[in-house]
Every structure is written in C-alpha cells, then in structure tokens.
Amino acid sequence: MSIDLVGPAYAPVLAAIHALSFPRERWDAATFQQQLEMHGVLGLLDSRGGMILLRVTADEAEILTLGTVPAMRRLGIAAGLLADALDRAARLGARSVFLEVEVDNTPALGLYAAAGFAEVGRRRAYYANGSDALVLRADLPSPPPD
Numbered sequence: 001m002s003i004d005l006v007g008p009a010y011a012p013v014l015a016a017i018h019a020l021s022f023p024r025e026r027w028d029a030a031t032f033q034q035q036l037e038m039h040g041v042l043g044l045l046d047s048r049g050g051m052i053l054l055r056v057t058a059d060e061a062e063i064l065t066l067g068t069v070p071a072m073r074r075l076g077i078a079a080g081l082l083a084d085a086l087d088r089a090a091r092l093g094a095r096s097v098f099l100e101v102e103v104d105n106t107p108a109l110g111l112y113a114a115a116g117f118a119e120v121g122r123r124r125a126y127y128a129n130g131s132d133a134l135v136l137r138a139d140l141p142s143p144p145p146d
C-alpha cells in the first residue's frame with residue numbers, strides 16, 4: 001500500500017481520479033487546487049487509483065470527497081485512505097469526523113459502517129438528482145503519543 005500526502009501540484013491527478021469515480025459530479029483540477037490551498041485541507045493519494053480530501057477544523061474533521069477508480073475497487077484502497085485520513089485527523093486534534101453520503105450509495109455505506117461511522121442526520125433532496133444525503137459521524141480516539 002502506498003499512500004502519499006499531496007499538495008496543490010497534484011490537483012490534476014486527484015481530479016482525474018475523481019472524474020472516473022464520480023461520473024455525474026465533476027470537480028475539476030482548479031477546484032482541487034483551491035481546496036488543497038485552504039488551511040486545514042489534506043489530500044491523500046493512493047497511486048493505484050484512489051484519493052481522499054479531508055478538512056480538519058479544531059476538534060472536528062470532514063471528509064470532503066473519497067473515490068477509487070472503478071477498475072481498482074474492492075482492493076482495500078478506500079479503506080486504507082480512510083484509515084490514514086482518520087489517523088491524521090486524530091493526530092491533528094479532531095475528536096469526531098463527519099461526512100455526507102447519498103442514501104442509496106451501498107458501497108460507500110458499507111465502507112463507512114466498517115470504519116465505525118453512524119448516521120446522525122439526513123439532508124432531504126440534497127443532491128442534484130433529488131436524493132437525500134445521510135450525515136454520518138465517527139468518534140476518533142485520542143491521538144497516540146508521538
């Protein structure tokens with residue numbers, strides 16, 4: 001497994017993975033660049049074809065996006081990225097992590113349930129196709145001493 005913390009220079013790579021992962025919802029390279037230039041936003045890349053963006057704000061973190069290209073799914077790439085992101089969030093002082101996920105996104109719901117996320121809310125008609133978003137939260141452990 002090879003996961004790297006990447007900066008704005010990797011925006012085109014993350015955008016390419018995102019485009020393959022989310023055919024209906026494009027974030028272009030400029031969007032990734034803006035995000036990665038923001039304070040508290042971290043980008044992690046698995047060079048096999050996965051990426052995650054995480055924002056850490058004081059004691060809370062948010063998963064902004066997470067995707068694995070279709071040809072590389074069910075190999076543990078997203079689980080590895082998520083575990084790395086949660087570990088980094090805890091070390092940066094976050095005590096809980098939030099995310100939004102489409103209510104019928106079975107693969108993502110399986111991934112998040114396995115990582116300890118639980119439903120804490122629902123946003124009605126949140127997505128462009130009219131479907132609801134579930135808001136999920138996971139509590140983070142205190143960071144281990146360095």
Ligand SMILES: CC(C)(COP(=O)(O)OP(=O)(O)OC[C@H]1O[C@@H](n2cnc3c(N)ncnc32)[C@H](O)[C@@H]1OP(=O)(O)O)[C@@H](O)C(=O)NCCC(=O)NCCS
Nearest residue numbers: 021066067068073074075076077078079101107108110111
């Ligand atoms: C959701 C997504 C990120 C999972 O990526 P992945 O690299 O294939 O996931 P992993 O191989 O790490 O899977 C980890 C666990 O998640 C769950 N999972 C993953 N895909 C699943 C599927 N199709 N059905 C059910 N559970 C699934 C399983 O528990 C899996 O563990 P297992 O393979 O040991 O059973 C990927 O399907 C994707 O990019 N989807 C489109 C974008 C998206 O929906 N992103 C999340 C938005 S919130």
